[in-house]
Amino acid sequence: MPKTAIKFGTDGWRGIIAEDFTFDNVRICAQGVADYVKQSGLSEKGLVIGYDTRFASEDFAAAAAEVVAGNNIKAHLCLKPAPTPVVSFTVPATRAAGAIIITASHNPGSWNGFKYKSEEGASAPNEIISQIEKNIYQLTVDSYQLPVKRLVLDKALKKGLIDYLDPSPPYFRHLAKLIDIEELRKQKLKV
Numbered sequence: 001m002p003k004t005a006i007k008f009g010t011d012g013w014r015g016i017i018a019e020d021f022t023f024d025n026v027r028i029c030a031q032g033v034a035d036y037v038k039q040s041g042l043s044e045k046g047l048v049i050g051y052d053t054r055f056a057s058e059d060f061a062a063a064a065a066e067v068v069a070g071n072n073i074k075a076h077l078c079l080k081p082a083p084t085p086v087v088s089f090t091v092p093a094t095r096a097a098g099a100i101i102i103t104a105s106h107n108p109g110s111w112n113g114f115k116y117k118s119e120e121g122a123s124a125p126n127e128i129i130s131q132i133e134k135n136i137y138q139l140t141v142d143s144y145q146l147p148v149k150r151l152v153l154d155k156a157l158k159k160g161l162i163d164y165l166d167p168s169p170p171y172f173r174h175l176a177k178l179i180d181i182e183e184l185r186k187q188k189l190k191v
Contacts, residue, residue, distance in 0.1 A: 006136050008129045012115035014104050017055060021112045026060045026102070029114045030067035031148040032136035033100055036128065037073055039135075042097035042119070046074035050087030050167065051102040054112050057081065060102045062153055064114075068100070069156035070149035079164045084115070089174065090167040091121035098124070 006013050006025060013029060015021035037043055047068050051061035058081070065075035076094060078087065084101055091099045097119055104113035116132060118124045124132075139146045156162040175181075 006133070006140075008116075008133055011105070011123050012101075012113050014107055014111055014113035016110055017112050021060075021114075023060065023063050026063050026114060027067050027148045027150065028136055028139050029132075030064040030100060031071070031139055032132045033098070033116055034068050034071035034073055034149070035135040036132045037097045038071065039131070040097070043071075043073050045095060045097035045119075046076055048076045048078070048087060048090050048094060048096045048099040048117075048165070048167070049101075050078045050082050050084070050090070050099060052083070052104075053081045054102075054104060054109065057102045057112060060112065060114075061100075064100050064102065065162050066150045066153055066156060067148055069159075069161035070151040072161070073097075074160075075156070075162045076165045077162055079166045080168075082167050086167050086171045088117050088121035089171050090165070091117055091119065093170050093174075094165070 006029060049061050049065045051057035065077045068075040084103055087099050087101050099117040101115040104111040116124050151161060
């Protein structure tokens, strides 16, 4: 059972790496999301799993993907770190049920976080977050822990329950439709 209750705040749950933000707690959160996806009848759509460049984010994302796969839900694991907007864009582009993103956004480097994005790629509404939190609570209540289902990465890849995806090219193609990149280059702007 987690030392402190896993509570989602503004756009997710955050904790200090190796204190509250542990592999066990990430797996519990991923199980809560997987249960929500199954309860909502969205399992066949799969989930996008993204992460940022913080310490061990890629490993935490792989742990979340293993849980998603263990629940017989396809995990589209990002091939490399990607900003939250890129991962969010990928959700409707792939017609996924949502996304798990490992990032602590603006928090200090010793922190990491777990975000859930809806089918639209947006921050999940309160009723969805409440259901996920309820699922997480049921996994950890009264030191009775329900099993977190998990399929190790290699086996999940072989079974086709995890695949890798690069979310950047479709995102940049979409941006190119919205802005004139050549015109921006001509401006010789310094950022």
